[in-house]
Amino acid sequence: MTATLTNPLRVGLRQERVISPQCLVIFGASGDLTHRKLVPALFELFRQRRLPSEFAILGCARRPWSDDEFRAKMAAALAPVIRDHPTAWEQFASGLFYEPVDLQQSEHLVRLAHRLEAIDRLRATRANRTFYLSVSPDFYGSGCRALADAGLLSDPKRSRVVIEKPFGRDYGSAEQLNRIVQACAQENQVFRIDHYLGKETVQNILVLRFANTIFEPIWNRNFISSVQITAAETVGVEERAGYYESSGALRDMVQNHLTQMLALTTMEAPGRFDPEAIRNEKAKVLQAARLANEDEPWKCCVRGQYAAGGSANDPLRGYREEPGVNPNSTTETYVAMKLFIDNWRWQGVPFYLRTGKRLPKRLSEVVLTFREAPVHLFDAAGGSPTANQLILRIQPDEGAGFVFEVKAPGSGMRSRPVDMHFSYDESFGEPSDEGYVRLLADAMLGDPTLYTRADEVEAAWRLYTPLLELIEDSPWQLPVHPYEASTWGPGASDSLLASDDLMWRRP
Amino acid sequence: MSPQLTLQAPLALSPNEVSGYLDRLWEKDLEASTGASTFTLVVWEPSWLQQQLIRTGHIDGPISGLLNEQLFEVARAVTADCGLPPCTSPMAPELAWALGQQPGSHTAEDLRGQFVDQAISAHRPRRLITLAPTLRDDHPLETLVAAYCPLPEERSGSAPACGDVVVLRGGKGAIEQGLGMVNPLVADDLPCWVWWNGSLDESPNLLEALALPSRRLVLDSSIGDPRRCLDVLVERIAAGQAVNDLNWLRQRTWTESLAMVFDPPGRRDALTHVVQLDIDVEGDHPVQGLLLAAWIADRLGWHLLSSYRIPANGTEAGIGAEFQRNDGQIVQFRLMSVPVGVPKSHPGALVGLRLICCPEGRKPLCVILCSESGGCMRLEAGGVATMELAEEVVSLSNESEEMEMARLLSGGHDSTNPLLAAAAPVAAKLLPH
Numbered sequence: 001m002t003a004t005l006t007n008p009l010r011v012g013l014r015q016e017r018v019i020s021p022q023c024l025v026i027f028g029a030s031g032d033l034t035h036r037k038l039v040p041a042l043f044e045l046f047r048q049r050r051l052p053s054e055f056a057i058l059g060c061a062r063r064p065w066s067d068d069e070f071r072a073k074m075a076a077a078l079a080p081v082i083r084d085h086p087t088a089w090e091q092f093a094s095g096l097f098y099e100p101v102d103l104q105q106s107e108h109l110v111r112l113a114h115r116l117e118a119i120d121r122l123r124a125t126r127a128n129r130t131f132y133l134s135v136s137p138d139f140y141g142s143g144c145r146a147l148a149d150a151g152l153l154s155d156p157k158r159s160r161v162v163i164e165k166p167f168g169r170d171y172g173s174a175e176q177l178n179r180i181v182q183a184c185a186q187e188n189q190v191f192r193i194d195h196y197l198g199k200e201t202v203q204n205i206l207v208l209r210f211a212n213t214i215f216e217p218i219w220n221r222n223f224i225s226s227v228q229i230t231a232a233e234t235v236g237v238e239e240r241a242g243y244y245e246s247s248g249a250l251r252d253m254v255q256n257h258l259t260q261m262l263a264l265t266t267m268e269a270p271g272r273f274d275p276e277a278i279r280n281e282k283a284k285v286l287q288a289a290r291l292a293n294e295d296e297p298w299k300c301c302v303r304g305q306y307a308a309g310g311s312a313n314d315p316l317r318g319y320r321e322e323p324g325v326n327p328n329s330t331t332e333t334y335v336a337m338k339l340f341i342d343n344w345r346w347q348g349v350p351f352y353l354r355t356g357k358r359l360p361k362r363l364s365e366v367v368l369t370f371r372e373a374p375v376h377l378f379d380a381a382g383g384s385p386t387a388n389q390l391i392l393r394i395q396p397d398e399g400a401g402f403v404f405e406v407k408a409p410g411s412g413m414r415s416r417p418v419d420m421h422f423s424y425d426e427s428f429g430e431p432s433d434e435g436y437v438r439l440l441a442d443a444m445l446g447d448p449t450l451y452t453r454a455d456e457v458e459a460a461w462r463l464y465t466p467l468l469e470l471i472e473d474s475p476w477q478l479p480v481h482p483y484e485a486s487t488w489g490p491g492a493s494d495s496l497l498a499s500d501d502l503m504w505r506r507p
Numbered sequence: 508m509s510p511q512l513t514l515q516a517p518l519a520l521s522p523n524e525v526s527g528y529l530d531r532l533w534e535k536d537l538e539a540s541t542g543a544s545t546f547t548l549v550v551w552e553p554s555w556l557q558q559q560l561i562r563t564g565h566i567d568g569p570i571s572g573l574l575n576e577q578l579f580e581v582a583r584a585v586t587a588d589c590g591l592p593p594c595t596s597p598m599a600p601e602l603a604w605a606l607g608q609q610p611g612s613h614t615a616e617d618l619r620g621q622f623v624d625q626a627i628s629a630h631r632p633r634r635l636i637t638l639a640p641t642l643r644d645d646h647p648l649e650t651l652v653a654a655y656c657p658l659p660e661e662r663s664g665s666a667p668a669c670g671d672v673v674v675l676r677g678g679k680g681a682i683e684q685g686l687g688m689v690n691p692l693v694a695d696d697l698p699c700w701v702w703w704n705g706s707l708d709e710s711p712n713l714l715e716a717l718a719l720p721s722r723r724l725v726l727d728s729s730i731g732d733p734r735r736c737l738d739v740l741v742e743r744i745a746a747g748q749a750v751n752d753l754n755w756l757r758q759r760t761w762t763e764s765l766a767m768v769f770d771p772p773g774r775r776d777a778l779t780h781v782v783q784l785d786i787d788v789e790g791d792h793p794v795q796g797l798l799l800a801a802w803i804a805d806r807l808g809w810h811l812l813s814s815y816r817i818p819a820n821g822t823e824a825g826i827g828a829e830f831q832r833n834d835g836q837i838v839q840f841r842l843m844s845v846p847v848g849v850p851k852s853h854p855g856a857l858v859g860l861r862l863i864c865c866p867e868g869r870k871p872l873c874v875i876l877c878s879e880s881g882g883c884m885r886l887e888a889g890g891v892a893t894m895e896l897a898e899e900v901v902s903l904s905n906e907s908e909e910m911e912m913a914r915l916l917s918g919g920h921d922s923t924n925p926l927l928a929a930a931a932p933v934a935a936k937l938l939p940h
Contacts, residue, residue: 007775008806009766012926018917053921054698124698126544429772 007429012049019045019444021054023116023125027103027143028134029059029070033164035077038134039096041436043078046092047085050441054124060101060112070098095123103135103143109150116152127155130444132162140167141180148184162191162443165256166247167452170468171461178454191443192457196257197450198435200424201398205264205366206278208392208400215390216269218370220345225387228352228367228505229261231394232359236306236317236485237333241324248331250303250464250471253355257364259286259460260452261394262351265366266341275449279456285341286459292338292350297466298477302493304334306358309485316358316485332480333357336493337467338500350500354493358485364394367505381408381416389505398432399423517621517651517674522685525650526692529671532654543631543670546698546916549689549717550637552619553705556582556597558642559606561615568615571622572639572704574598574908579852594790594846596854598730600706607642617641620674621653626913632670633697636689638713639676648681650674650688679710686716693722698921700725702912707731707739714739720748725915727908728794729754729853736794737935744931750923751915753908754795754853755930761799761857761876762926764901768874774897777864777872778807781832784840785861785886789847792855793826793938796842799857800828801933802926804840808833814937817841828937840937845885857901861886863894870895877901 024042026034045051059070071093075082082089099115101108120127129152133143140163144153153159163181168174181190196202209215218224231253237244244252263282266289270277292300310316320327334356341351370388380386389403399422405415424432442450452460470478481490488504497503520528552572560566565581582597589605596602620637651674673692675685693699699722703714708731718724724743728736736754743750769775784803788796804811809830817825825843832838845858859877866872873894877883878901 007766007769007772008778008808009762009769009803011806012924013762013766018914020917049925052917120544121696124544124546426771426773428770429775430770 010430019050019052019055019441020128021052021124021126022128022130022444023056023058023119023123024130024132024440024444025058025060025112025116026132026134027060027101028136029098030061030063030065030073031134033134034059035074037434037436038132038440039074040078040081041434041440043081043089043092044433044437045441047088054126056095056097056119056123056125058115058119059096059098062100062102064100065098067097071096103139103146106146106149109146109152113150113152126158128158130160130162132164132443134164137164137166140164141177144181144184153185153189156186156189157446159185160189160191160443160446161185162193164193165195166251167192167457168461169247169251171458171465174457174461178458182454187454188446188448190454191448191451192453193439193443194256194260194452195435195439196260196394197452198433198437198439199394200432200438201392201394202261202264203450204400205261205392209265210269219368221347221349223370224349224368225371226350226352226369226500226502227265228354228369229258229265229365230353230367230505230507231258231261231355231364232361232488233355233357234359234362234486236358237319237322237325239324241322244333245325245329245331249333249335249355249357250467254335254337254353255460255464256452258353258355259463261364261366262286262289262339262353263456265368265392266346266351268345273449275447278449279453283453283455283459285343286456286463288343288346289339289341289351289459289463291463291466292340294466297470300339300496301335301337301467301478302490302496303332303471303478303480304336304356304483304490304493305329305331305480306333306356306485307482309358309487318482318485319357330475330480334359334483334489334493336489336496338496339463350502352497352502352504354489354504356483356489359488360486361507363396363507365505365507366392366394368392378405378407378413378415380405381414385415386417391505397423398425399427517653517672520650520652522648522650522675522688525652525673525688528652529673529692532671543633544697545631545633545670546700547634547636547693548627548632548700548702548916549693549722550620550635550702551705551710551713551717552637553640553709554619555600555603555642555705556606559603560585562613562642563606563609563611564613568613569622570615570617570619572619572637573622573624574852583849592790592846593848594850596790596792596850596856597852599790599792599854600708600730617676619676620651620672623672624907624909624913626907626910627916630913630916632916633694634671634673634692636673636692637675638682638689638717639674640679640682641677644678644680646676646678646681648675648677648685650685651676679713683710683713686713689717690719698723700916703727704908705730707736718743718748720746723749723751723915723921725751725753725912727753727853728798729757729792729855733792733794733797733855733938734940737797737931737938740927740931741935744923744928748923749921750927752798752927752931753911754855755798755924755927756911757853758795758799758857760901761860762802764876764899765803765860765862765874768876768897768899774872777866779832779834780836780864780866781807781838781862782836782865783861783863784838785859786840786842786857787845787859787885788842789845789850789856789858790854791824791844793842793844794934795855795857797826797934797937798927798930799860800840800842801930801937803862804830804838804933805926805929809838811933811936812837814939816939817843826937826939842937859883859886872897875899 101112147153168177267281267285270281305319307318319333336354339351368390372387391401393399402420403417406418408414408416481492483490554572561568579597586595619639654671701718701722702725786796812829814828817827828840830838862874864872871894873896875883875886875898
């Protein structure tokens, strides 16, 4: 049997909410993110007919480009896609504009406001504006202030601001940034992006939990013995050494992406599918989360840094040998930790989080391990029966799996574990949109469900404050253990689980 | 969501005063405000059913132009009294016509054009022009004007963005005579939507005059003679006009449900081996069913060979057709009208769909979709039990016309949906002359 590539009945059928006439203003338009992610995502939305014709993109940066130069640069960056859709690009590009803007110069903001009014007239964008701050994190606060001073955020129904990660460096800086941003705009105008939330499979955690009756009754401490959340990358630091040296895995991955997966996995059921209801529950569960040992955080956290590895044919550099990295760097490229959530649902259930670069596989997953059967009636083929596991695969091979015991064929009554497997590919066969496609559309729709609210961000930073303080004040207590590139991290992280008679899942 | 009235009592002006009054209003009285930079919405709002139900004393006024389930319930209840079959939809023009033959002289305040659904008013139309024909043909033309601004608590910016409302009320002839004042009231620099909220059979000249090719037309192909409905759709789309069909939008749960059946890649091969398509619709208005069949045919690359009428057999009559697949094989199509006890609000709603695929060397696959109220028993007959069966219940949307309209107004519908553009000509050919 040959399956056709796409479902012909699915083409053009998407039931999407309609974005209002809109001007998206990108600050930092000359940067990588604009041509690598944002404009491709917007072009994808355009090709899917999800953008209104009354739409414009205004790129802003300090470089003195013209509209045509901006269009040409975007066209060059998207050349492979445009080759297949030249007419669509022509139409799309007619809505691309550029204005040289330095957010620190008030006269530039005045000029920007005039330009936006002109675009409203030209493209009938009805003064609906989404400002995307794709600038250095140092300018998030001052950028918001400049927009507010220019009156560009004064209409809470028509103006929004999207802020890229990282939102702060720690609890204190995040709180301060929140204060500045909230003085400039109402909370419902502020969209703090975490692109992990744009992933279909991350959103599916909510659907799986709250659209099925079989999971919720057992989704608690009475049935679940432990939870592992993993985000593993095979790549090294690549060209991001400058940023990564000052952030490390804890700030780059754990505080945002892994914490969001933790929140979605552990939150209570919201009363309704409503942005505030969902974000309330996420914030509540994060406020109840804590490190397993806050007094001695070094006992519940392991840091690592990849060393050289690979094979003779394909050697891999260690982190300290990477271009732009301090040869004596103590920045962690791997972190594993144990958390608890002090509430009725999760009291006593350990949550193990790990993330790292240069691990053997690229994957993100949430694994819920259920308690063992109270009585073992049967011999297990593997010595002891395997605990049931529900595996939510975020990427790649998006889907879910369930491990359970069945009777092994033969005359005896021996049990062995098998996998039940759901794959997005097999069931839907369509590639998911890039996370930015969903998130940009949501921001322009004014739907903040998949964006993090101020209290969520602060709760997430507060959770890791003991670790950040320890790294800052007495880093020798939380040393970075070297691990060979393309292995599953330092041995110390295995010990973290071994002390609980557990092991990391080897996917 | 409760509808909103204009805040200001509308001012009755003579038709030739309207334009000058509005200019003065914006230049002087509202100079502190800005006109909403949004769109003009022109609505043909006959509301015959509501007007007739009020006249005959079946419901109380006012005449609002808004439809709701309560009104439909009353309409269904009076169907038999009007000598119509129980499967007649409330929105079928013959019901309003039959009511028109009944005695009655109740009157009510006419608030059409001033009674705006909140879903629509939330988009702040810059100008809302309502053409409200009255039951009495000799009713002289009345023109009413009102301006509105958001309440202080609804304002989101510093300067309120305001709009105005113009209502032309009178007998059909009077409205046609007053038509000359409408086009100058439509701002050239803003998008203009024309919502033909009535039967496509009536006042073709008025439709021509209002729905200029540059304007975005919203119509409902379930109301009016099927041939006329499909011809209007096809002509307008072919002329490059942006056409949005509410009847097409109402069938979206069916297209979505059918697509869902074939999402798993393992099932897709069956789509190239379809041998039979059956569609059941309520009553005798086939357009929604034909559009669905045409969409399937277009998506699967079928070529229409012939279509014919299936003679009435008891209570059922229908349309048959033969398509040719890309591989030369024939697909049989039948659309049957079936009687239902409680008809949906609009004529010709889909009741069921059956798609039979016969992949080589594999068990035939039969896909049956049916509406919650419809039941699938008829489609389950005829040897389906021996096939692999994929059966889905299609949940039906309860959204009002105004909600659908508001969704269109919110943007992104400035050209005809390509799927509708491809399906409409096929549907028109499927309907035998």
